[in-house]
Amino acid sequence: MTLNQLTYFRKLAETRHMGRAAEELLISQPSLSVAMARLEEELGLVLFDRAGRRMALNPDGEIFLEHVQKILREMEETRLHMLSLSDCRRCHIRLGCVAPLFDAYLPGKMRAFLNLPGNEKVQFALDAGQTPELVRRLKNGVYDMLLCSRWEDDGLAQTPVLSQELVLLAPADHMISLASWQELADLPLIGYEEQSAMAQMLEHIAVSEQIALSFAYRAPNEEAIAALVSHGFGFAVVPRVTTLQHYDVSCHPLPGSGHIRQIYLTTLKNRRCTGAARRFMEFCLS
Numbered sequence: 001m002t003l004n005q006l007t008y009f010r011k012l013a014e015t016r017h018m019g020r021a022a023e024e025l026l027i028s029q030p031s032l033s034v035a036m037a038r039l040e041e042e043l044g045l046v047l048f049d050r051a052g053r054r055m056a057l058n059p060d061g062e063i064f065l066e067h068v069q070k071i072l073r074e075m076e077e078t079r080l081h082m083l084s085l086s087d088c089r090r091c092h093i094r095l096g097c098v099a100p101l102f103d104a105y106l107p108g109k110m111r112a113f114l115n116l117p118g119n120e121k122v123q124f125a126l127d128a129g130q131t132p133e134l135v136r137r138l139k140n141g142v143y144d145m146l147l148c149s150r151w152e153d154d155g156l157a158q159t160p161v162l163s164q165e166l167v168l169l170a171p172a173d174h175m176i177s178l179a180s181w182q183e184l185a186d187l188p189l190i191g192y193e194e195q196s197a198m199a200q201m202l203e204h205i206a207v208s209e210q211i212a213l214s215f216a217y218r219a220p221n222e223e224a225i226a227a228l229v230s231h232g233f234g235f236a237v238v239p240r241v242t243t244l245q246h247y248d249v250s251c252h253p254l255p256g257s258g259h260i261r262q263i264y265l266t267t268l269k270n271r272r273c274t275g276a277a278r279r280f281m282e283f284c285l286s
Contacts, residue, residue, distance in 0.1 A: 003075075005039045006068050008032055009047070013065050016055050074140075081141025093277045094125045096134040096143040099221050100241035101263065102126075105162060106147065113283050122276045130220065131197035138268060144277035146266040149197035158264035161284055164239035166259040167251040169229050176235075178255045181209040188234035190225050191215035198261065202237060205259055223247075 012021040012032070022029040040047055047061035057065060080094070097106055106126075113119055129137075131148040135156065138146055150158065168184070170176050178184055185206075191213070192199040199218075206213045216234050219225045225236045226247040238244070239261040240251055265284050267273055273281050 001039065001042060005035050006071060008035050009039060010065070010068050010072065012036065012048070012055060013057050013061065018055060077137065077140045077142050091122050091276050092125060093122060093145075093280050094127075094143045095145060095147070095280075096127050096129060096137060097147045098131065098134070098149065098263070099128040099223065100239070100243050101147055101162075102128060103242045105242075105263075109284060113280055116283075119276070119279070122280075130193070130195075132195055135266070138266065144267070144273050145281055147263055148266055149201070150262060150264060151197060151266070155269055156266055157269050158266045159285055160262045161265050162263035164241060164261045164263065166237055166254055166261060167240045168254055169226060169236040169238050169244070170250050170252060171229060171232055172248045172250050174250065176252055178252070180255050181206075181211050184235075184237070184255070185211040185213055189213060189215045190217045190219060190228050190234045190236040192225070193218050193220050196220070198238075201261065205237075209256075 008021070008025060008027075011025055012018065015021040015024065018032060019029055022032040025032065036048075043064070045060045045064075047057065047064055048055040049058050095106075110124060114122060127134075127137075127143070131146075131151050134143070134146050134148050135151050135153060137143055139155070147161070168176065168178060191202065202213065217228055219228060222238050222241050223243055223246075225238055226244055226249050228234065229236055230248040237254065244251065265281060267281065272278075
């Protein structure tokens with residue numbers, strides 16, 4: 001198998017049309033047909049169900065696509081990692097971040113940093129995601145640093161830079177006051193995806209408060225959760241992030257002592273930030 005074959009296969013799987021795929025790949029349709037025929041011959045499998053120029057992945061093709069996407073993703077991460085070792089690192093900062101920080105916190109930090117003498121030509125490459133995936137990509141060399149939740153990993157250096165109060169999120173017209181955490185456990189709840197840092201944090205809180213939380217729905221981030229709450233699907237415990245103001249929801253105190261979500265500036269202990277990334281890290285921590 002060649003890199004071109006894998007790239008062609010992914011594009012054909014996306015478009016499901018031989019002519020359109022060839023056009024987007026900037027190759028001729030016969031060349032694409034030959035490349036796919038040789039790929040199938042090498043694998044000993046038919047990957048597509050064909051109807052003229054239209055094509056659809058069959059079950060074997062779906063399995064192969066999972067492998068291809070992983071291979072191409074790892075190749076791109078390798079390219080970005082090696083690029084980070086070149087001279088362009090002097091004026092480029094590759095930053096992964098949990099999505100709510102894009103609303104106000106991160107743009108403000110970036111603008112203040114760029115306004116400092118000597119930083120005018122610095123460029124940011126930004127990406128959003130959940131903490132577990134951000135950490136994985138940091139280890140693969142995709143980012144210089146992260147702004148993310150706490151994550152248990154001995155290879156990480158994490159310094160808190162922002163605290164966010166946890167609140168009970170309810171529909172805007174709903175009046176509610178909780179006297180105990182057990183009352184929370186009795187509500188229909190919307191939670192975070194199970195592998196996320198916030199899901200793990202809520203699990204720890206539930207254990208400490210000696211309650212069991214069950215979730216009718218799960219969503220990837222505060223924005224998705226707020227959208228569900230605003231349409232009456234349930235309640236949620238979330239950090240009080242600025243993006244909540246864009247939804248028809250209300251925030252209410254949680255029972256007892258306050259719980260917070262800390263945001264950490266995160267780097268790898270065995271990989272030192274240099275150039276602009278180092279300056280931005282020191283700026284955030286100052």
